[in-house]
Amino acid sequence: MLRYARAGSKSVGLILLLLLAVTLAGCTGSTGPGTLSPQELSGTDGPGNPLEGAPLWRMGRDTAFLAGAGVNSASVRTLQQRVGAGFYLGGSLQYVYDRLPIYRDDLRGLDTLLLLNISTEDVTKLAAWPQRDRSLLPAALEDLVRYEPPFAYLTRQGGRVRGIVVGRTMEEIERLLAVMVERSVPLGVPWTVKPAIFAAEPASKGWTRETMERGRFRASYIPGLEADAERMLAWAEDVLGKLRAHFPEVDEVVEEPVTLWLHGAGELQDGYAYAETPSATLHFTSPSAADSRYYDHTWYVGNIAHEYSHVFFDRMRRRAGAYGMDADSGGPPRWFHEGLGEYFRLLVIGEQTFDRIYGQRYGAPVGFLLESPLEAAEDVYAAGALALRFLDARVGVEGIRRILVSSQPTFWDAVHEATGLSRPEFDQAFRDWLRRNR
Ligand SMILES: [Zn+2]
Incomplete structure (x- = not known):
């Protein structure tokens, strides 16, 4: 996400x-008397009114x-x-x-x-x-x-x-x-508001979703946004093509079609996308409904790659068995999930573009990481992006791939298998790399 x-x-x-501001105001919830007019709240008539x-x-x-x-x-x-x-x-x-x-x-x-x-x-x-x-x-x-x-x-x-x-x-x-x-x-009773009844007006446009499929992807969109669906499907295929050069199994591991769920204006926060891995659904604001200050072609292809990585990694682990996704029982930490997402973004948009757009933000935690463990970093995207680039420099895409497909019982065993580094050695080598590249 x-x-x-x-x-x-x-x-x-x-x-x-x-x-x-809220903290400074130090206010408490005001419990005023207030009344509820019978027209506005349901259940206000008859005896045994639950609201009474x-x-x-x-x-x-x-x-x-x-x-x-x-x-x-x-x-x-x-x-x-x-x-x-x-x-x-x-x-x-x-x-x-x-x-x-x-x-x-x-x-x-x-x-x-x-x-x-x-x-x-x-x-x-x-x-x-x-x-x-x-x-x-x-x-x-x-x-x-x-x-x-x-x-x-x-x-x-x-x-x-x-x-x-x-x-x-x-x-x-x-x-x-x-x-x-x-x-x-x-409080303590479910309640609703019952407004007056009006005749429904004819819909100005269709509101049931439509779907369009292409290759490994399916777009779910609101009627009228066909062109957006076409565009997103083309971008997604393009992203997969680029990723396939590095991870040959990138699409075959995900057996079902991946859904691109296109949202209307205002449904998602600006500049925000997320993946639902169980259903292999990636959520985006539909390009023509998007505010162009936050979204452009690079944003879309980069985020398709990032969100796709979450589905891909999840399916890889299901197939491999061994270490699972729960960080508390040997699974990968959050910085690795988001770092992998950012690594996929980098593979698709290219290192130069990646550094131009994200270099400043992702360089920010270097000082912190020289002193503190990766797990303590607040920006897991930035910390993860740095850690994955370190892994790339050290063991290449092939080494990162070995971590993803490993049949080791824990994530860190998989890292050890792929890099030869124990956890303390990993931290040390990562810091040496940060110092050299800051
Ligand atoms: Zn993510």
Whole structure:
């Protein structure tokens, strides 16, 4: 997964700034009295109304949003600004999972709302939510599948409010959030908003997805974006052709067609792409829906290569058996996954272009890495990119390939087999290389 480039680091900075502002403000969730008009909330008629007597919560500045795919960050931010809240993390559940180690401590001290658009994000993916961060989700999440979306469910646990907002469209999610911004809402009971009934209007354009296949790839796109699908498929084939020169089995290892899922404008964060390895699906903003400040041909082919590497590596390991993907039980560390992705990008766009675009960012952690282990680096893309280039200089593509296909029981055994270096020797040789090449 990769959320990218010049804009990427700027918005991380912005988030940190906003976080700081929230911390400095030191505010607590305001629990105002507030009333709910019967027209706006369902279940308000008749006896045994589940909402009656429920404690209320009012969204405050210390509310953080965690968003899955298909949530428009711009419209959520507009709503957040009305209560002065600043924290927003998302683009996909995978993106959230990957960033939890960085923001965990901040999130624990904030109220958190998970926004889930079930048309673009599979609810079963919540099962992969990291165990140690479960407390950020409402407990008894499984019970919620009984309720018909759209709905929101918020509960107070461990002194903070943990909530989830489930909808089939961004509009449904937005409508629920808008209520939270305007008034107090019940805790401990799933609730929804029932607006008046209107006749549906004819669709201005088709909304069911279409698919187009070419070679090893399949594009899933919204009608009207056929030209984008054609373009992406051609780029993807081109990327595979370049990678095949280095990794002959690059496509045959992935047995099913790889899906390029093309998103409309505003569905993904700017400059952000990600891979769902189990389903071999790579997500991108469709080229004509993309803001050209972040996207160009080099961005697309580089990111196709990067995201493809995650699927390829996963299938390689499935085929090889032996060491698996779990870093806690002998699998590769995250810097290796992302470093391999960046190495694939480099193979496709060429060293010169790679250095011109990414040289500055990826050179940044050299000083840090001379003193600290790779696992401690905050930018796993940069640290990984450096480590893979070191491996390339030392053992070449063939050596890197040997790590990927190894039948050793752990990742570091595979590195040892391919390079002859033990872990301490690897660290030493890597630092010597960094010193020579900085
Ligand atoms: Zn990645």
